[in-house]
Amino acid sequence: MSEKIIDLGNGFWNIRGDLRIGGVLNVGTQASLVQLGSGEFAMLDSYPLSGEIRDQVMQMTDQGRAVTAVLNLHPYHTLHCQAVARDFPQARLYGTERHRRQHPDLDWQPTLIDTPEAAATFASDFVLTVPRGIAHTTANERVHAGSVLAWHPASATLHVDDTINVLPMPGPLKRIMGEDKLFMHPTMSKALTGDPDCIEQLGAWVDELAHTCANLRHLCAAHSGIRSFAPGEFGPALKKAFDRTLPGLRKALQS
Numbered sequence: 100m101s102e103k104i105i106d107l108g109n110g111f112w113n114i115r116g117d118l119r120i121g122g123v124l125n126v127g128t129q130a131s132l133v134q135l136g137s138g139e140f141a142m143l144d145s146y147p148l149s150g151e152i153r154d155q156v157m158q159m160t161d162q163g164r165a166v167t168a169v170l171n172l173h174p175y176h177t178l179h180c181q182a183v184a185r186d187f188p189q190a191r192l193y194g195t196e197r198h199r200r201q202h203p204d205l206d207w208q209p210t211l212i213d214t215p216e217a218a219a220t221f222a223s224d225f226v227l228t229v230p231r232g233i234a235h236t237t238a239n240e241r242v243h244a245g246s247v248l249a250w251h252p253a254s255a256t257l258h259v260d261d262t263i264n265v266l267p268m269p270g271p272l273k274r275i276m277g278e279d280k281l282f283m284h285p286t287m288s289k290a291l292t293g294d295p296d297c298i299e300q301l302g303a304w305v306d307e308l309a310h311t312c313a314n315l316r317h318l319c320a321a322h323s324g325i326r327s328f329a330p331g332e333f334g335p336a337l338k339k340a341f342d343r344t345l346p347g348l349r350k351a352l353q354s
Contacts, residue, residue: 101115102114102115102149102150102152103115103152104132104152104155104156105325107254107256107316107317107319107325108254109253109254109255110133110134110135110253110254111131111132111133111134111251111253111254111256111317112131112132112133112156112159113129113130113131113256113258113317113319113325114129114130114131114132114146114148114152114156115129115324115325128144128146128176128321128322129144129146129258129260129319129320129321130142130143130144130145130146130183131143131144131249131256131258131319132156132159132160132166133224133225133251133254135167135223135224136223136224136253138165139165139166139167139168140159140160140165140166140167141166141167141168141169141170141221141224142166142168142169142170142183142187142190143170143172143249143258144170144171144172144173144176144258144260144321145169145171145176145178145179145180145182145183145184146179146182146183147179147182147183148182148183148186153186163186163187164189166186166187166189166190167189167190167191168190168191168192168193168221169183169184169187169190169191169192169193170193170212170217170221170227170247170249171192171193171194171195171198171212172212172246172247172248172249172258172260173195173243173246173247173260173261173321174194174195174196174197174198174213174235174236174245174246175197175236175240175243175261176260176321177197177198177201177202180192180194180198180201180202180205181202181205184205184206191208192205192206192207192208193207193208193210193211193212193217194207194211194212195211195212195213195235195236195247196211196236197236212227212247213229213235213247224251224253225249225250225251226249226250226252226311227247227248227249227250228247228248228250228304228307228308228311229245229246229247229248230244230245230246230248230262230301230304231300231301231303231304232291232292232294232296232297232298232299232300232301232302232304233245233287233290233291233292233297233301234290234291234292237289237290239289241286242286242289242290243261243284243286244261244262244283244284244286244287244289244290245262245290246259246260246261246262248262248263248308250311250312254316254317255312255314255315255316255317255330256315256316256317256318256319257312257315257317257318257319257333258319259318259319259320259321260320260321261284261321261322262283262284263281263282263283263284263318263320263337263340264281264282264283264284264320264322264323265280265281265282265318265320265323265324265325265326266280266281266282266323280336280340281318281326281336281337281339281340282340282343282344283340283341283343283344287301287344287347287348288344288347288348288350288351289351291348291351291352293352297352298345298348298349298352301341301348302341305337305338305341306338308337309333309334309335309337309338310334312333312334312337313330313331313333313334314330314331315328315330315332315333316328316330318333
């Protein structure tokens, strides 16, 4: 995967970045630059900008001065918070409780990004939504199913880290099996809260997300890329992805 910035239109740019496990396997990561209705900019997630991407972002944002907020959406995506805080020192820095624990030296906003207060703060530009029925963080730090999802109605784009993924289909398979497939994060069953109705809560949240994003055009997934949809296609694809997880979720709840 090579680093690149992709203009999805209507003030939304997705940055595809590199993330190497053990310095070798590149699983990729993302951030997004979004122009707000005010004309200012926000970053969704943190990524160290360099080279041509950095030059382009700085040119668009008055050398970074127009970036007024950084929204760190996934509690386990913490590697690059310091780099982005240095790039945009004037931006309000939002994150989860885990971000604050990992980087106590940074000047975090008191409002956590996974709260209704944060959702209200950014409601004029985004719908910030947190899955119900699963824990945002667990004692097992390999369980990455929980995150804050950011829906940007102006560009009909959903920015999501880990909770929803895209399975890329190679060319020959795509001709047989169709477009890249959606799937829920493999650790979803391990993130269940254990409440008797947690699966129903999660299913209701999936239905709400499908309704909210009914006209979705672009899904930006952290480690698996971007998939484009025709209006009305995303909701059924999301519900199919959730339905495929149900046997595993039910088994996990019973064990």
